[in-house]
Structure formats: structure tokens, C-alpha cells
Amino acid sequence: METLLYLAKGPLFRFCIALMLLGSIRTVWSALRAARRAVTSRLPYPTLGEQLRETAAWMLPFNRIAGTRIIFSIVSFIFHLGLITVLLFLQDHVLSVRGGIGFGWPHMPRELADILTVAGLAAGISLLAFRVFDRGLRGISVAADYAVLSLILLAMAAGFAASRQWNPLPHDVTVLIHVIGGNIILALIPFTRLAHGLLFPFMRLATASAWRLQGRMSR
Amino acid sequence: MKKFSFTTELPASDTTVAGFLKAFERVLENSNYRSMLDLYSRVSMNCSRCAEECQIFRASRDPRDIPCYRSALLLDIYRNHFTAWGLLKSRIRGTSPLRESDIEEMAESFYHCTVCGRCSIFCPLGIDHRLIVRLGRYILSLAGIAPKALTVSVKEQTEGATRNTSGVPLKALRDNLEFLEEEIQEIKGAAVKFPLDVKGAEYVFFAPVSDYLMEADTLMGIACVLQEAGVSWTICSENYDAINYGLFYNDEVLETITQSMYEAFRNIGGKKILIGECGHASRAASLFMSHFTNSDIPVVNIIELTARLIEEGRIELDPDAIQEKVTYHDPCNIARSGWIVEQPRRILRSFVRNFVEMDPHGTLNLCCGGGGGTVSVSEFKPYRMDIAGKGKADQLRASGAELVVTPCANCKKQISELIAHYRLPMRHAGLHDLLLTAIKLKKADGEG
Numbered sequence: 001m002e003t004l005l006y007l008a009k010g011p012l013f014r015f016c017i018a019l020m021l022l023g024s025i026r027t028v029w030s031a032l033r034a035a036r037r038a039v040t041s042r043l044p045y046p047t048l049g050e051q052l053r054e055t056a057a058w059m060l061p062f063n064r065i066a067g068t069r070i071i072f073s074i075v076s077f078i079f080h081l082g083l084i085t086v087l088l089f090l091q092d093h094v095l096s097v098r099g100g101i102g103f104g105w106p107h108m109p110r111e112l113a114d115i116l117t118v119a120g121l122a123a124g125i126s127l128l129a130f131r132v133f134d135r136g137l138r139g140i141s142v143a144a145d146y147a148v149l150s151l152i153l154l155a156m157a158a159g160f161a162a163s164r165q166w167n168p169l170p171h172d173v174t175v176l177i178h179v180i181g182g183n184i185i186l187a188l189i190p191f192t193r194l195a196h197g198l199l200f201p202f203m204r205l206a207t208a209s210a211w212r213l214q215g216r217m218s219r
Numbered sequence: 220m221k222k223f224s225f226t227t228e229l230p231a232s233d234t235t236v237a238g239f240l241k242a243f244e245r246v247l248e249n250s251n252y253r254s255m256l257d258l259y260s261r262v263s264m265n266c267s268r269c270a271e272e273c274q275i276f277r278a279s280r281d282p283r284d285i286p287c288y289r290s291a292l293l294l295d296i297y298r299n300h301f302t303a304w305g306l307l308k309s310r311i312r313g314t315s316p317l318r319e320s321d322i323e324e325m326a327e328s329f330y331h332c333t334v335c336g337r338c339s340i341f342c343p344l345g346i347d348h349r350l351i352v353r354l355g356r357y358i359l360s361l362a363g364i365a366p367k368a369l370t371v372s373v374k375e376q377t378e379g380a381t382r383n384t385s386g387v388p389l390k391a392l393r394d395n396l397e398f399l400e401e402e403i404q405e406i407k408g409a410a411v412k413f414p415l416d417v418k419g420a421e422y423v424f425f426a427p428v429s430d431y432l433m434e435a436d437t438l439m440g441i442a443c444v445l446q447e448a449g450v451s452w453t454i455c456s457e458n459y460d461a462i463n464y465g466l467f468y469n470d471e472v473l474e475t476i477t478q479s480m481y482e483a484f485r486n487i488g489g490k491k492i493l494i495g496e497c498g499h500a501s502r503a504a505s506l507f508m509s510h511f512t513n514s515d516i517p518v519v520n521i522i523e524l525t526a527r528l529i530e531e532g533r534i535e536l537d538p539d540a541i542q543e544k545v546t547y548h549d550p551c552n553i554a555r556s557g558w559i560v561e562q563p564r565r566i567l568r569s570f571v572r573n574f575v576e577m578d579p580h581g582t583l584n585l586c587c588g589g590g591g592g593t594v595s596v597s598e599f600k601p602y603r604m605d606i607a608g609k610g611k612a613d614q615l616r617a618s619g620a621e622l623v624v625t626p627c628a629n630c631k632k633q634i635s636e637l638i639a640h641y642r643l644p645m646r647h648a649g650l651h652d653l654l655l656t657a658i659k660l661k662k663a664d665g666e667g
Contacts, residue, residue, distance in 0.1 A: 068271035072266075134267070136276065136282050137270070139283070140267055196344055202258060203262065206255045209251050209254055210254070213473065215474025215511055
């Protein structure tokens with residue numbers, strides 16, 4: 001078990017990080033090319049500033065939650081908040097990064113991380129329930145939608161359970177599930193729908209770029 | 220291959236999977252769509268946040284009408300056929316994942332969307348489903364699948380003798396303009412001209428040509444407003460049709476028609492392009508004129524101009540002319556971006572005593588249900604009435620209005636059919652139809 005944990009936390013982690021970074025470079029490069037076209041376009045499309053403001057508004061979507069599907073929107077926001085903040089600012093995560101690359105950043109208090117994890121888990125399970133029980137959402141969901149969300153929830157739950165005394169599984173097993181799950185998620189980011197976390201800021205620019213139509217004679 | 224619910228110019232049996240993929244490849248090679256497809260196909264989460272905002276899904280409750288499902292039809296093809304990972308999967312499977320039934324589903328789905336763009340406002344990721352539908356229609360059209368009602372009109376406009384979508388010859392236009400002048404004389408007691416081919420006019424006016432056949436009051440209202448305010452304007456005999464169906468289904472058509480309008484404008488030596496009451500024509504010209512012609516020609520919609528003329532006090536309106544309870548329907552093509560939302564309301568509030576809003580309205584308005592060219596395709600009428608237009612019909616009824624005003628030829632047709640279909644207790648009119656009634660002409664008052 002110790003060897004497995006060493007491999008998961010060491011070489012596998014570094015491999016997955018490298019895969020994520022290399023894949024992301026290609027993905028972000030493609031997005032930047034689109035963004036450049038959008039910025040140089042003559043089209044009276046929303047300006048770069050307007051697009052960035054709209055993107056920022058959706059990152060803290062308190063003024064975008066109104067309308068239909070309010071509960072879905074709030075649940076989705078809580079899920080993303082819990083996932084991202086705990087991923088980036090949990091003490092163990094920050095220490096792992098510091099151990100790997102030599103520098104880190106401030107971490108959040110353990111109690112806050114626990115609250116955010118539980119809230120994120122509850123919200124994630126609710127999102128899964130929406131997919132299963134909402135007829136419209138179920139009708140458009142594909143296997144990858146369930147798989148990606150389930151994988152994230154598994155990694156989150158294992159990470160949370162690993163530090164609890166009531167954990168029914170051996171500590172090392174839950175840590176291994178958490179670390180391998182996290183590694184897989186990292187590696188999948190550039191190649192699956194998880195890329196939305198990375199590419200979100202470029203979406204509206206890519207749209208503006210595509211509206212720069214070529215027609216026939218302008219080619 | 221089965222037939223589609225709409226008539227295509229080419230027999231549907233001529234379309235194949237290979238033809239579709241070839242068209243898709245050609246578009247990717249010659250356009251800026253690839254980056255967008257790359258991103259959209261990676262990030263689309265199928266969250267269905269857009270579902271309840273789409274009036275078509277709300278009416279049908281069919282998951283296939285959810286905007287992200289519709290977009291996924293095309294994004295999946297891109298992912299499977301034009302990305303390295305997709306191609307690898309196809310090799311392993313040994314078969315093409317695209318079937319003829321998929322193309323059929325796309326064709327039906329993309330023409331069931333009215334391309335109103337409302338869903339895109341509510342997409343947290345910023346996916347423009349309207350753009351995907353446009354692209355899907357574009358590729359389908361290159362593969363020979365497009366409603367004949369659209370392609371025949373476009374052929375007449377780009378290659379025909381009359382060079383307009385309704386096939387109105389120049390002589391008929393001249394007769395029509397004379398008739399309209401006589402009508403104004405009769406109605407308003409004043410001589411109002413429809414200037415034709417005036418070189419160097421400030422505004423060169425392009426109306427949807429169908430207005431000359433069906434919307435006489437709109438055109439007469441426009442002529443009265445422009446003459447009364449002393450605006451220098453002209454209609455151009457070289458091109459008198461603003462309609463640009465390319466916006467709905469084909470980038471190349473969009474460019475050809477845009478450039479044709481520009482040529483006519485340049486030949487007559489005008490200073491600005493003025494588009495009549497037509498949502499899609501206004502959007503096509505304002506968005507793409509500079510882009511496709513490498514020029515900086517100002518494109519103005521008649522509502523913008525009229526609102527300004529009223530604010531400058533250049534026309535006088537009778538506040539007692541319209542007694543009905545009036546509401547306003549925002550055409551998606553001019554309202555969704557926030558371009559023309561307040562101007563028509565300022566115009567209406569300046570002389571209509573009893574004005575009520577529908578909920579929602581403005582940038583979040585509901586589509587009339589005939590957008591995206593569907594109103595021109597007669598085969599879609601049952602669908603437009605029972606599904607696409609149901610939300611608008613409910614909204615119109617709830618407004619309690621006796622008169623719905625909308626400044627768009629397509630919206631007018633759809634709303635008039637909704638009024639008849641749902642037996643709504645109201646009538647419809649264009650914005651300048653009301654201005655024709657309310658405007659006080661100097662000569663009519665004996666002042667001129």
C-alpha cells in the first residue's frame with residue numbers, strides 16, 4: 001500500500017500534472033488564437049471589455065441566478081465554489097504543491113474547508129440527482145456527464161473521509177482513492193468537458209471570433 | 220433517405236453522409252468556426268440551464284428541443300470526425316459514427332429553432348447556440364439541404380431578372396410607389412413623394428421588398444415621417460430589397476447579398492444605408508456591411524432615425540390618434556443585443572396614451588415563433604402555430620392589448636397568423652403604420 005501511495009502521490013501525480021499542463025497549452029493556444037481574431041474583427045460585436053465583464057459576471061453569478069432554474073443555479077454555484085476553493089486552498093493540497101515544486105500559497109482554515117467540502121458534496125449529489133430525475137436534463141445527458149461528476153464526487157468524498165475517525169475504510173485506501181481520483185481528474189481536464197474550468201474565460205471571445213464570417217469572396 | 224418536413228431544392232435522396240462531411244470540411248477550411256467548435260465541443264456541459272428559457276422546449280417539453288441538445292448534434296460530429304481523438308476512435312471502431320438518420324435529425328432540429336438567441340443569454344459558459352444552428356444550417360445547405368422557400372427566393376435575388384426575393388419588377392415598383400403617393404394624398408391630404416434614384420441623398424432606403432406588396436401602411440408612414448422632417452432620402456432602383464436570407468442559413472449568400480446592397484448604395488452615391496422595418500435585414504446589414512465590404516458605411520434602422528426626428532421636434536404627432544391599448548413586440552434580431560429596444564418605446568410613448576409591456580420584453584423578449592426564416596416556409600406553419608409561437612400567443616393574450624405593434628416583416632406575418640390561430644382579440648401593425656395615422660403633415664393642416 002505504501003508503494004502504491006508513493007507512486008500515486010509522486011510519479012503519477014507529476015505525470016498527470018504534466019499531461020494537464022501540456023494539454024492545456026494546446027487548448028489555451030487554440031482559444032487565444034480565436035480571441036485574437038475576435039479582438040481584431042471589424043464586427044460591431046460586443047467589445048473585448050464587454051465580453052470580459054460578462055464572463056466575470058458569470059463567475060460570481062448572483063445577478064444571473066434570477067429567472068428559471070434558480071435552485072439548479074444556486075446548487076451549481078455552491079458545487080463549483082466548494083470544489084475550486086478546497087482544491088486550491090486546502091492545507092494538505094497546498095503542502096503537496098509546496099513539496100512538489102518548492103513554493104505554495106496561503107491555505108484556508110480546516111473548519112472552513114470542511115464546511116465547503118460538505119456543501120460542495122451535497123451540491124454535487126444534488127446535481128447528479130437533477131441529471132437522473134429531471135426529464136429534460138436526463139434526456140440530453142450522456143454517459144460522460146454522469147461519469148465526470150461521479151468521479152469528482154468520489155474524489156471529494158474520499159478526501160473528506162480520509163481525515164475522519166468514522167471512516168469505515170482503512171485510511172490508506174481512502175487516501176489512495178482520493179489521490180488516484182484527483183490525478184485522473186487533473187489529467188482529463190484538457191481532454192474532456194472538465195476543460196470548461198480552464199476555457200471559461202475564452203468562450204465569449206471564441207464566439208466573437210466565429211461571428212467573423214468568411215463568406216465566399218472575402219477568402 | 221426520408222424526406223424532410225420541408226421541401227428542399229435538391230431531392231433529399233441526393234444527400235449523403237459523405238456529402239455532409241465534405242461540406243463540413245470545406246467550411247472548416249474556409250472559415251473561423253474551428254476555434255469556436257474546438258472550445259464548444261470541449262466545454263459544453265449539457266447543464267440545460269437554457270432549457271426553461273427556450274420557448275420551444277417550454278411548449279413541446281421534448282428534450283430534443285433543449286438548445287444544448289440541438290448544439291450537441293453538430294458538436295458531436297465535429298468531435299468525432301474532425302478532431303484527432305474522434306478520428307482515432309472511428310479507426311478503432313472501423314465505422315463512421317455519422318448516419319443518414321443523424322443528418323435528418325439535424326435538419327429537422329436546426330429548422331425547428333427560430334434562432335432567436337435567447338438561450339445564449341442564459342448559458343453560464345457563453346455558448347452561442349444560435350451560432351451553432353446557423354453553422355449547422357450552412358453546412359446542410361452546402362450539402363443540398365435547405366428549405367426551397369428560402370433558396371428559391373435567394374436565387375431570384377442573386378441571379379434572377381428582378382434581383383429581389385419577391386420577384387417584383389422595377390416597373391411594378393414604380394407603379395406601386397405612384398399608388399402609395401396617391402393613397403397618402405387621399406388619407407392625409409398632402410403630397411408625399413417616394414424619391415427614386417436621387418443621386419447623393421443622405422439616406423438610401425432599403426425595405427424588405429415584401430413590404431411593397433403587403434405593408435403599404437408601413438411604407439407610407441416612413442415616407443411621411445422622412446418628408447415631414449425634411450430628410451434627404453431615396454429608394455434605389457438598382458436594388459430595393461433589404462432581405463438577406465443568408466443570415467439564416469448560408470454565409471456565402473449573406474456576403475453576396477450584403478455586397479450587392481453595397482454596390483447599389485455606392486453607385487447612387489448615398490451617405491448612409493437606411494433599413495426599413497425588418498429585423499433580420501437590419502441585423503445582417505449592420506453587423507456585416509463593414510466586414511464584407513471593407514468600408515465604413517453607417518447602417519441605420521428607420522426606428523433609430525424616427526426616434527431621433529421625434530426627439531428633435533421635427534415631426535408632430537396627434538396624441539389622440541390611437542385610442543387602443545397598445546403593446547410592442549421586440550423583433551429578436553434588433554432587440555436581443557440591446558440595439559433597438561428603447562427607441563421604439565420612446566416613439567410609442569410620445570403619442571400612444573395606453574401602452575403596456577409584455578413580460579418579458581426587450582433583450583429578454585420571447586420570439587414571435589417565426590424567426591430564423593421559418594416564417595417564410597409554409598410547411599412549418601402548424602409547428603410555428605402550435606409550438607414555436609405558443610409562448611408569444613400566451614404573452615400577447617396576457618398583455619390585454621388591443622393592438623400589437625412590431626417593426627419587422629417576419630414578425631408581422633407570424634403574429635397575424637397567431638392572432639388568427641389563437642383567436643386573440645387584437646390586431647397587429649407596424650410601428651410606422653401608427654405613425655401614418657398620427658403624424659400631422661403641414662400641408663394637411665394647411666400650413667405648408
